[in-house]
Amino acid sequence: MELRLLRSFIAVAMNQNFGAAAKALSTTQSALTKQIQVLERQTASTLFTRGRHGAALTPAGEALLVDAVDLVRRADALAQRMERVAAGVEGVLNVGFGMSAIDVAPRAVAAFRASHPGIDIKLEDMSSAGQFAALRDGTLSVGFVRMPVPQDIAAQVIRRDQLALAIPAGETVPEPGRNGLRAWLQNQALVRLVPARGPGLAAQTNELFLDLKCSPTTVYETSDLLTVVALVAAGAGSAVVPASASAILPDGVQLIAIDLESAVWDIGVAWLRESANPLLPLFLGAIESRARA
Incomplete structure (x- = not known):
């Protein structure tokens, strides 16, 4: 059933008169009559009885009216919601x-x-x-x-981000410069994120190690960055993390940014x-x- 036909049916039912309904719908009475006839053929039912006092719903018409009103209301609500979606309101x-x-x-x-x-x-x-x-x-x-x-x-x-060293508070930090960083990393056993969990971080860290020509060992691997910095805070080892991890850094961890081109990305x-x-x-x-x- 077309919504257009149901709207016409509802208008006649509410106005109880074909002429008044046609006026409300801005159409002719003959066009409206044809629409109701189409709907009656689709429902295989007579929907109205006509008399001197207008149009009255038949039992079949009364049965259809409840669902027709509900369907048209939901269709209108959907149309309004899609307008709000298109406008970015919801x-x-x-x-x-x-x-x-x-x-x-x-x-x-x-x-x-x-x-x-x-x-x-x-x-x-x-x-x-x-x-x-x-x-x-x-x-x-x-x-x-x-x-x-x-x-x-x-x-x-x-924005830009860069690698940083997450070091337990109180532990020795690298000497300034490339050589100091290389020597410090080479002597470290690091806590690292599982590469499959952070492939971008793993690739950037490996690029840094390649640039510095060092190969630190790994003492722990975990699948969560929060666990990485928690292990650092517990003194289990140091880690190479994004500098943006400062947002989740627990007490007991000092963060030192690595100012090398191989440690920076967009x-x-x-x-x-x-x-x-x-x-x-x-x-x-x-x-x-x-x-x-």
Whole structure:
């Protein structure tokens, strides 16, 4: 059944008169009569009885009216909701972030949610490679990733990050310069994140070790960055972590940034280049405004 026919049927039922209903619908009485006849053929029922006092619902008409009103109301509500979604007033936005964005992503999402309370935002912690795959299959709407990105992914740089040494408080720190850092690392047994859990961090750390021509040993491997810094705080060893991990650093850990080119990378916000998500421009605009501020 077409919504147009149901609307005509409801108008006649509410007005109890074909002429008045036609006027309310801005149509002719003959056109309205034909629409009701089509609906009667579809329902195999007579919906109205006509008399000197107008049009009265038959039992079949009364049965149809309840569901017709409910269906039209839900259709109108859906249309209004889709208008709100298109306008960015409500909807669902799935956001991914990795370890390098552990400080910026939650803050950006919190600020966006405060200004757009009707939008349901879900945060997913995953590697940059995992985010690229999720953007392609539609699981994610937008992600905070390590740059650069594949060709089918669009992105804009929002900040830089760098590696840092997480060292138990009170432990010896490296002497300044490359040689001091190399000598210190070479004598360390490090706590490290499992490479599969943080492939970007593992690759950047290995690039640093290659640049310094050192090969520290590993004393512990864990699948969570919080556990890495907790082990450091407990004195189990030192670690190489993103400097942005300062947002989750427990007491008992000192963080020393590594100022070498091999220890620096860009963080960007990324989305599928062909995405038509109406909420995406709103979110990207909020990120850009926050970056300017």
